[in-house]
Amino acid sequence: MITPAEAITLQEQLRAQVITTDVLPHPIRTIAGTDVEYDKSTNLIAGSVVVMDYNTLAVLAVASHCMEVTFPYIPGLFSFREMPPLLEAYRQLQVEPDLIICDGQGLAHQRRFGLACHFGVTLDKPVIGCGKTRLCGEYENLGETRGSVAPLIAEDDQALIGNALRTRDGINPVFVSTGHKVSLATATDIVLKIATQYRLPETTRLADHYARLALLAYKSGSKEPPAGI
DNA sequence: GCGACAG
DNA sequence: ATCTTGTCGC
Ligand SMILES: [Mg+2]
Numbered sequence A: 001m002i003t004p005a006e007a008i009t010l011q012e013q014l015r016a017q018v019i020t021t022d023v024l025p026h027p028i029r030t031i032a033g034t035d036v037e038y039d040k041s042t043n044l045i046a047g048s049v050v051v052m053d054y055n056t057l058a059v060l061a062v063a064s065h066c067m068e069v070t071f072p073y074i075p076g077l078f079s080f081r082e083m084p085p086l087l088e089a090y091r092q093l094q095v096e097p098d099l100i101i102c103d104g105q106g107l108a109h110q111r112r113f114g115l116a117c118h119f120g121v122t123l124d125k126p127v128i129g130c131g132k133t134r135l136c137g138e139y140e141n142l143g144e145t146r147g148s149v150a151p152l153i154a155e156d157d158q159a160l161i162g163n164a165l166r167t168r169d170g171i172n173p174v175f176v177s178t179g180h181k182v183s184l185a186t187a188t189d190i191v192l193k194i195a196t197q198y199r200l201p202e203t204t205r206l207a208d209h210y211a212r213l214a215l216l217a218y219k220s221g222s223k224e225p226p227a228g229i
Numbered sequence B: 001g002c003g004a005c006a007g
Numbered sequence C: 001a002t003c004t005t006g007t008c009g010c
Helices: A002-015 A080-093 A113-121 A184-194 A200-222
Strands: A030-038 A044-051 A059-068 A099-102 A127-133 A149-153 A159-164 A176-180
Touching: A002 A113, A002 A200, A030 A080, A030 A184, A030 A200, A044 A080, A044 A200, A059 A080, A059 A200, A099 A184, A113 A127, A127 A159, A159 A184, A159 A200, A176 A184
Parallel strands: A030 A099, A099 A127
Antiparallel strands: A030 A044, A044 A059, A127 A176, A149 A159, A159 A176
16 A cells, blocks of 8 residues: 555655644543554454543543554554554544544654644544653653653754653653644643543543453454364 | 664 | 563552
């Protein structure tokens, strides 16, 4: 299908569409989380989107989609691997969220167009990028307590591309960046608010859980291979 | 050429 | 992402 070289050209073309200021509902009522799980033995993957109440974090809707991977994992081209199942799951969603938090970077990317940007521009919805580890950029002097923030600066042009955010005292930070229609400051506030009990936002944790379930359900209710010979 | 490198 | 129980530290 699409080649890595073509994917890079597409990113450089779409990056101009990213909006880095707040263009989202007042007040925020619902928030969605997304994640993709992989099956070690087959090339199946499952993407899930879970919508939660912004204040109570009650689950309002969930949609998942299983399919075969269509693109290899290449740092910088991650969205071409994980977006397919997420777009289909999102399409099936019965409740439209006010904003979305993706499990990966937004602007904190070599070409300033990570998964959160690609997903946001594609859906034209507010999206926040929240990665567990760093893809690019450097930061220093991050405090040890929850709520501590340190700017993530791009190595090449010294641009502010995101924030390292400590969501739990003394535990590794998460990396927050604008995906689309959410400023870095707002994105950082929201991730801290949604990461109530663990390092990761509850949205990401729940999406991860539902994607796992979807993969297991799909495999059990599918063809022959496993169990009885 | 070598090391880094979202999930 | 995935392989995976116990173990070290706060
Ligand atoms: Mg993930």
